[in-house]
Amino acid sequence: MANVALRRQGVRAPSLAARRWKQAAVVIVGWAAFFALWEFASSVLFNPYRLPGPVAVFEAMESIVTSGDAVKHFKASLGKIFLGFGFGVALGVPIGFLMGTTRYWKAFFHDPVLVAGSIPGITYAVLALVVFGIGIEGPIVAVALISMPYIALNVSAGLEGIDSSLIMMSRAFGRGRKDVLRHVLIPTITPFVFAGVRLSFALAWKVEALTEVFGSSDGIGFMIRRSYQLFSVVDVLAWTGLFVIFMLLLERVLVRLERHLFRWRPQEATA
Amino acid sequence: MSTGAAARIEPGARPRRDTGLPRRLLDAVLSNTGARITSYLVFVLGWQILGGLYERVPGPVEVVQFLADEIGRGGVWDAFQVTLERFFAGVAIAFVAGVVIGLLMGMWPLARALLKDTTMVGLAIPAIIWALLTALWFGFSWKAPVLTVALTATPFVAINVTQGVQGTPRDLIRMSKAFGVSTHRRVRELVLPFIMDYVFTGLRFGIILGWNGVLLSEWFASTEGVGWRTRYWYDANNFDGFVAWIFLFVAFIVVFDRLVLSPIQRRVFRWRTTVAMR
Numbered sequence: 001m002a003n004v005a006l007r008r009q010g011v012r013a014p015s016l017a018a019r020r021w022k023q024a025a026v027v028i029v030g031w032a033a034f035f036a037l038w039e040f041a042s043s044v045l046f047n048p049y050r051l052p053g054p055v056a057v058f059e060a061m062e063s064i065v066t067s068g069d070a071v072k073h074f075k076a077s078l079g080k081i082f083l084g085f086g087f088g089v090a091l092g093v094p095i096g097f098l099m100g101t102t103r104y105w106k107a108f109f110h111d112p113v114l115v116a117g118s119i120p121g122i123t124y125a126v127l128a129l130v131v132f133g134i135g136i137e138g139p140i141v142a143v144a145l146i147s148m149p150y151i152a153l154n155v156s157a158g159l160e161g162i163d164s165s166l167i168m169m170s171r172a173f174g175r176g177r178k179d180v181l182r183h184v185l186i187p188t189i190t191p192f193v194f195a196g197v198r199l200s201f202a203l204a205w206k207v208e209a210l211t212e213v214f215g216s217s218d219g220i221g222f223m224i225r226r227s228y229q230l231f232s233v234v235d236v237l238a239w240t241g242l243f244v245i246f247m248l249l250l251e252r253v254l255v256r257l258e259r260h261l262f263r264w265r266p267q268e269a270t271a
Numbered sequence: 272m273s274t275g276a277a278a279r280i281e282p283g284a285r286p287r288r289d290t291g292l293p294r295r296l297l298d299a300v301l302s303n304t305g306a307r308i309t310s311y312l313v314f315v316l317g318w319q320i321l322g323g324l325y326e327r328v329p330g331p332v333e334v335v336q337f338l339a340d341e342i343g344r345g346g347v348w349d350a351f352q353v354t355l356e357r358f359f360a361g362v363a364i365a366f367v368a369g370v371v372i373g374l375l376m377g378m379w380p381l382a383r384a385l386l387k388d389t390t391m392v393g394l395a396i397p398a399i400i401w402a403l404l405t406a407l408w409f410g411f412s413w414k415a416p417v418l419t420v421a422l423t424a425t426p427f428v429a430i431n432v433t434q435g436v437q438g439t440p441r442d443l444i445r446m447s448k449a450f451g452v453s454t455h456r457r458v459r460e461l462v463l464p465f466i467m468d469y470v471f472t473g474l475r476f477g478i479i480l481g482w483n484g485v486l487l488s489e490w491f492a493s494t495e496g497v498g499w500r501t502r503y504w505y506d507a508n509n510f511d512g513f514v515a516w517i518f519l520f521v522a523f524i525v526v527f528d529r530l531v532l533s534p535i536q537r538r539v540f541r542w543r544t545t546v547a548m549r
Contacts, residue, residue: 026384034389107306118528120483130327206397213399228403244395
């Protein structure tokens with residue numbers, strides 16, 4: 001597309017490498033502008049105590065990483081997230097299966113699944129605090145409840161789009177229910193389960209941290225809360241920075257993994 | 272022998288459908304509406320059971336009773352008024368900022384390269400961070416909740432507007448450029464109508480996440496409003512009041528989404544599908 005535009009203007013298309021360099025340069029300029037604005041806000045608009053500059057925050061991040069705190073608390077949070085997604089899948093797949101195959105259950109779960117998407121995250125956090133107190137159950141249940149509707153909706157959509165001729169053919173060739181389940185249903189559903197996990201990942205990760213802010217004794221959310229209670233803006237920002245970096249990296253890993261695992265499928269089905 | 276005789280009258284005919292009361296009742300229960308009503312009943316029953324299991328969780332009856340008292344005291348309306356003012360001020364800021372940033376990023380590759388990563392970081396920052404930071408910056412003032420809403424919602428509006436602009440039909444843009452249509456007119460008459468449903472999708476996301484933000488901010492740094500009121504009952508160890516307020520703020524956003532946001536989005540979407548079909 002870019003080539004067409006360039007040819008029209010009578011300009012020779014620059015080489016791929018040159019364009020990549022230009023792209024990278026602009027991105028670097030973008031980050032530089034971001035940090036410059038931050039530094040300006042820190043030293044001119046506010047003061048370094050109220051809004052520490054990028055250098056101070058990077059130093060704080062470095063000390064969090066080198067002291068081993070980062071690994072410890074990210075591990076704690078990640079463990080809760082994985083367990084939460086485990087329960088979310090365990091609940092969401094059967095519900096999605098019912099919704100995708102039976103009219104009654106589709107009507108039954110229609111409203112709860114729709115409503116679940118607009119419930120504010122603070123609800124899960126404070127209810128978990130009241131029901132479970134301070135512990136690991138709260139964040140796990142919050143992640144499970146957040147991800148479950150996404151997984152259920154995706155599974156039910158996947159089942160509705162299932163190739164019925166495949167099932168008919170399996171029947172015609174005398175395949176039993178078990179074979180149909182193993183070779184048709186499960187391979188069809190898995191990408192949709194994964195898409196549900198990926199779609200709800202950002203939301204679940206945020207609510208997990210939020211639940212830890214309210215009631216936990218370890219994890220990123222807990223550390224953010226502690227920094228807040230110590231009035232340490234620099235530590236709040238440092239933990240936020242690590243949180244954001246980690247989240248963006250994990251999301252990228254999930255997308256890559258999804259592409260790799262389901263590369264045998266046509267592209268539009270997982271989108 | 273009358274029953275046997277009745278069965279023998281038309282041996283070839285299929286048995287008539289039983290239209291007695293039990294059958295009709297079963298049909299009603301198994302209908303779509305019946306299923307939906309059943310799901311609400313199951314929810315209330317589950318809540319009741321949860322209330323019985325955990326002594327700190329009040330059942331639906333206690334909560335409704337408390338709500339009646341609280342409305343009688345007049346605390347509900349005042350709190351919602353304060354919170355809604357802050358909330359909509361924040362949403363308005365996010366809407367304007369998000370549309371401007373989104374238009375810039377969508378129309379100008381340089382702006383996209385400059386701002387994309389910052390927007391991605393903004394998307395990844397949870398509302399609680401803004402709530403805590405604004406609390407540290409501004410203390411107990413209206414600035415904290417308004418800014419929390421604005422900062423939480425802006426990236427969602429911006430990214431959706433960007434996608435909308437990038438999805439606009441290239442041919443039409445190129446043609447309008449070839450015929451010398453001014454940028455101003457091109458934005459107003461071509462880009463804006465097309466991206467409307469993207470704007471609404473972004474705004475809807477922003478509103479739902481912003482509501483969470485305003486509640487969090489009021490929980491940590493306010494002496495009035497819905498979030499503060501919820502915390503007030505929590506601190507007072509009054510779990511009837513606490514759960515009643517949670518019920519109120521969840522009900523508010525669910526009803527607002529169902530009655531206001533979804534219909535608007537559906538209307539905008541209907542316009543787009545008709546265009547696509549032509």
